[in-house]
Amino acid sequence: RKEVEQDPGPFNVPEGATVAFNCTYSNSASQSFFWYRQDCRKEPKLLMSVYSSGNEDGRFTAQLNRASQYISLLIRDSKLSDSATYLCVGARGGAGSYQLTFGKGTKLSVIP
Amino acid sequence: DVKVTQSSRYLVKRTGEKVFLECVQDMDHENMFWYRQDPGLGLRLIYFSYDVKMKEKGDIPEGYSVSREKKERFSLILESASTNQTSMYLCASRRSGTSMGEQFFGPGTRLTVL
Secondary structure, three states: OOOEEEOOOOEEEEOOOOEEEEEEEOOOOOOEEEEEEEOOOOOEEEEEEEOOOOEEEOOEEEEEEOOOOEEEEEEOOOOHHHOEEEEEEEEEEEOOEEEEEEOOOEEEEEEO | OOOEEEOOOEEEEOOOOOEEEEEEEOOOOOEEEEEEEEOOOEEEEEEEEOOOOOOEEOOOOOOEEEEEEEOOEEEEEEOOOOHHHOEEEEEEEEOOOOOOOOOEEOOOEEEEEO
8 A cells, every 4th residue: 555645636726616635544644744735837835734734825725634544635715726735745864864755636727 | 936847757668777866945945746647546655755865665666776975956857768768757855854745846858669
C-alpha cells in the first residue's frame, strides 16, 4: 500500500463552491503532513501544514485525524485561481534530514 | 525569495548516453533533493543530500547517482540513460531547522531519452 493515497479526481466545481479533498496514509508513513499545490506545468509549492487541531488559512482549512489516518483539505468560496493539482504530503525522518512522500495529487478545476 | 534553478527546461538524449542534470539554489540551504514526476505515479524521491558531500538514497535510486561538492549545487547523473528514465525531474531544497515540509522546488527538467 502506498504511504499516502488520495483521490485523483478531477473535481470540477463552479466558482463559489466548497470542495473537500481527502487523503489517507499508512502506518509506516509520516510524522507530519502538508498540502502542496501544483499549477499546470509548474513546480509544486507548499500550501499549508496540517495539524491535528485543524488549521485555517483564509479560505483553506486543513485537518489531520491520526486515529483514522486521514487528512483533509477544505476550500471555501472557490476561485478560478484555485484550479490546480493538490498534493497530500507526509514527512518522515529526523536529525535535520527529512523526506517527503507525495500523494499522486487531486486535480481541481473551478469553472466560471 | 528562494530561487532554485535547473540547468535545462528540456533535454533530449539517446539511450546509453551519460546525462547530467544540474540544480543550484541561492539561499544557502543545507538539504537538497532530486525527484522525478510521472503521470499516474506522482512525485518520487530519487536521492537527497542533507549537507555538502552527503548523499542518501531515496525511494527509486536505481540507475542514478548524485554529487554534492558545493553547498549550492546538487547534480543528478544518469550513468547510462534508458527510455524508462524519460520523465520530469524536479530539484528541491530546504533549510535545516525549518518546517520539515517546506521544500522549494525548481522549475523542472523534462528529459526525453530516445
